[in-house]
Amino acid sequence: MARHLITSAIPYINGIKHLGNLVGSQLPADLFARYQRARGNEVLFLCATDEHGTPAELAAAKAGKPVAEYCADMHAIQARIAEGFRLSFDHFGRSSSPQNHALTQHFAGRLADAGLIREVSEKQVYSIADGRFLPDRYIEGTCPNCGYDRARGDQCENCTKQLDPTDLIDPRSAVSGSTDLEVRETKHLYLRQSALKEDLEAWIDTKTDWPVLTTSIAKKWLHDGDGLQDRGITRDLDWGIPVRRGNEDWPGMEGKVFYVWFDAPIEYIACAGEWAEAGGLDASAWERWWRTDKGAGDVRYTQFMGKDNVPFHTLSFPATILGSGEPWKMVDHLKSFNYLNYDGGQFSTSQGRGVFMDQALDILPPDYWRWWLLSHAPENSDAEFTWENFQVSVNKDLADVLGNFVSRITKFCRSKFSESVPAGGAWGETENALVADISARIQRYESCLENMEVRKSAQELRGIWASGNEYLQTVAPWSTFRSDPETAAMQTRLGLNLARLFGVLSSPFIPDASATIVSAMRAHSPAWPGDLTDFLTAMEPGHSFEVPEVLFAKITDEQREEWQQRFGGTTAS
């Protein structure tokens, strides 16, 4: 039995993510996890919320809540939505967990011991009224270049000129509007990524099976300009993981926290600790997934993420792990996704443009979204969501091809025979050919899923559903029935068994509908098909079933138009 460690990029805490975020990491990771479990493999599937940093603090302030409370609330909301989409995390953790505090401090200590941390003194803008240092983009002022009065400390978005906060005329805090600012000297820790460049490159060179997109991004960062740059791992904030060197204080670093990019990926590991704790297990339970010296040698680790996250996962996080000198499990395969656009533009939180995860679940069941998103996943290039395409795809694939198949075969059997599998007749050439055809299709389906070819696997699955309709159309039991009821019974029996097969095979994509089909067939948690002839004769004559409710109601033109309107945003096209 293979062992799969699977992680999805961890979503940031401030707000609800849109469909593009969902299809870029969590959803395909869930597909893979569900498939591997269905094949009987051992899976640990982890995700969490990324909770530290300035945006979280500001969002909390805006909501009028203490940041810890805000994060706890938002974590609960994101967890509920994830459940709504049937994301089957073994644990949905939090980067603010005690486990992550301890582990992040541990890594920092190890890196310091290895001589991979250096201290840097730098000048940053301090807001006296806010009582805090301000990151560049939270300082506003007048652009010295074009006179735009709302330029940010990192860049003027009017003339795009790159700025330093000290360049701004009449700078003020974007948090409070206060102009009572001063430049203060502050000390920070930097991870000497440059010293690990050779190790990182050697490691990446071993990953010959990674997509070109992934390795080329990594190589670019390794070689661009002066090569891989050292990176600050601390910040002057209140909310975060206090800077400590392992279990000890870090002189000079009092009151500072680790920078969110440093602690967030470590949460992948810490999350396994949270999972063990939640299940009442001891440390060995999670260490056998993460420590190659404690049983993780046979683990295959796959990460899912959007393309913007690739540098962190190919360089920064591996630098942390390699630099520690400890035997942590490193990623084996890294599946990255492009972006999903919304109706000719980008999803936009500020403009309310596009569909967000909570809204999606308000209007339709999760299977609709899962099917469309996965069958149109932005694997090779950016993809496009349009309501017309969504309506047509979902109606055709789910309602007409799959839903109607289950409906027609169960209703036919009920009207001509009864609500149990009919007896009589024997397979002929057509049936044997069908089994051979579907066997080949299943093999392709499995191989696509194994290789995480998301779109292709959806196509294969759809083809399997369609073969059921082709069969019924060819043998036409409704005609056969008049002259040869025995043969019609055999054809109907096979049709019912096909419905059960589709239920089982579809579970990674559309878990709810799959469960409905399987339970309507009164097939109790059937295993993934092995020998197809056996599988398609499993429901024997006399086995009772029920005719399920309509599996997928169609999306009407009225609904589509209403949603198009509602989610078009303030600058609707």
Place this chain on the structure above:
RNA sequence: GGCGUUAUAGCUCAGUUGGUUAGAGCGAACGACUCAUAAUCGUUAGGUCCCUGGUUCAAGUCCAGGUAACGCCA
């Protein structure tokens, strides 16, 4: 301004290391069926593979230049 990605049928997209007549689904037209969610099944029609030039016996595929869209960075 630099870098990167993309450009294939009306739409959404496949096209492996260059190798006959460029594929799928949807949409369209026509036909079959009438068990079923006006569903299904079959057939057909649609392409100057963005443009120009080059390499080659052979280019959607490789190279150069251009155009357009998008993204990232300084």
